[in-house]
Amino acid sequence: MMRADYSIKSDPSLTEEDRLDNHWTENWNKIDNQRRAQWRIKVRPEYKVVRKYAPQPGRTVRVLDGGCGLGEWCILLKNLGYEPYGLDLSTPTVQALRSEFPDMHFVREDIRKTSFDDNFFDLYISWGTFEHFENGLQDCFQEAYRVLKPGGSLIISVPFYNRRLKDIDAKHGAPVKDNAINEFYQWRLEPDELANEFKINGFETKHIEPIYTREGLNRHMHHAYGFPYGKLSRLSALALSPFVDPRKYAHMLIGVATKK
Numbered sequence: 144m145m146r147a148d149y150s151i152k153s154d155p156s157l158t159e160e161d162r163l164d165n166h167w168t169e170n171w172n173k174i175d176n177q178r179r180a181q182w183r184i185k186v187r188p189e190y191k192v193v194r195k196y197a198p199q200p201g202r203t204v205r206v207l208d209g210g211c212g213l214g215e216w217c218i219l220l221k222n223l224g225y226e227p228y229g230l231d232l233s234t235p236t237v238q239a240l241r242s243e244f245p246d247m248h249f250v251r252e253d254i255r256k257t258s259f260d261d262n263f264f265d266l267y268i269s270w271g272t273f274e275h276f277e278n279g280l281q282d283c284f285q286e287a288y289r290v291l292k293p294g295g296s297l298i299i300s301v302p303f304y305n306r307r308l309k310d311i312d313a314k315h316g317a318p319v320k321d322n323a324i325n326e327f328y329q330w331r332l333e334p335d336e337l338a339n340e341f342k343i344n345g346f347e348t349k350h351i352e353p354i355y356t357r358e359g360l361n362r363h364m365h366h367a368y369g370f371p372y373g374k375l376s377r378l379s380a381l382a383l384s385p386f387v388d389p390r391k392y393a394h395m396l397i398g399v400a401t402k403k
């Protein structure tokens with residue numbers, strides 16, 4: 144069963160859309176809009192998967208980045224020769240991207256209901272965004288299905304309900320929502336749940352893989368042994384990650400599927 148993560152309750156008078164806009168704007172402001180360098184994206188595990196499954200680049204090959212954040216992937220895709228479109232709900236983030244890159248396509252829209260035509264994109268990528276809606280992931284999948292061309296690829300990452308978390312939940316019980324103090328934050332999925340989401344929304348699964356073992360290990364050392372987050376914990380996680388089982392520790396899942 145998908146597992147829900149909760150966060151501390153924000154202003155209850157806000158709509159879900161405004162809450163998400165505020166949350167992510169705050170997040171991006173915190174890192175002072177420092178965009179990751181292109182080489183840093185190229186060493187991310189998502190890049191390896193995109194290189195393997197994306198169509199060949201071309202000016203007519205349209206790619207949507209759903210939840211594009213600071214726009215790094217769109218900039219990379221443009222440099223690689225694709226025609227990228229970045230979409231995000233964080234208003235100031237998208238405004239900044241539009242003024243910095245007037246020749247590129249950046250829109251402030253909701254990933255669940257976009258303004259793009261049917262069958263518009265050859266490739267749709269989305270990192271860590273489909274899982275943020277309490278009613279499930281289906282609205283994102285259905286919109287992805289609508290805007291992708293038949294045969295087009297969808298590549299997404301979602302939080303992984305890994306064995307470490309399953310063990311913790313088996314011992315202590317899964318997190319429970321207390322309406323007085325917390326609110327829904329995100330879903331965590333197992334690989335067969337992601338495959339099922341692809342299937343029921345009209346996609347054929349090509350590949351699913353746990354990624355970010357190092358990040359998951361870093362969290363484990365913090366929660367299980369009180370290791371403070373910092374350089375030392377990052378280096379320890381880096382050294383240990385090749386020796387641990389990704390199914391137990393990986394932080395995210397990446398999935399690739401095509402529109403039937």
Ligand SMILES: C[S@@+](CC[C@H](N)C(=O)[O-])C[C@H]1O[C@@H](n2cnc3c(N)ncnc32)[C@H](O)[C@@H]1O
Pocket residue numbers: 163164167168209210211212213230231232233252253254255269270271272275
């Ligand atoms: C985990 S971040 C990922 C950002 C970026 N893809 C990356 O890998 O750095 C999730 C992004 O999704 C955006 N987002 C959240 N809800 C959204 C929605 N309903 N529609 C569009 N974007 C949304 C957030 O503003 C945020 O930029």
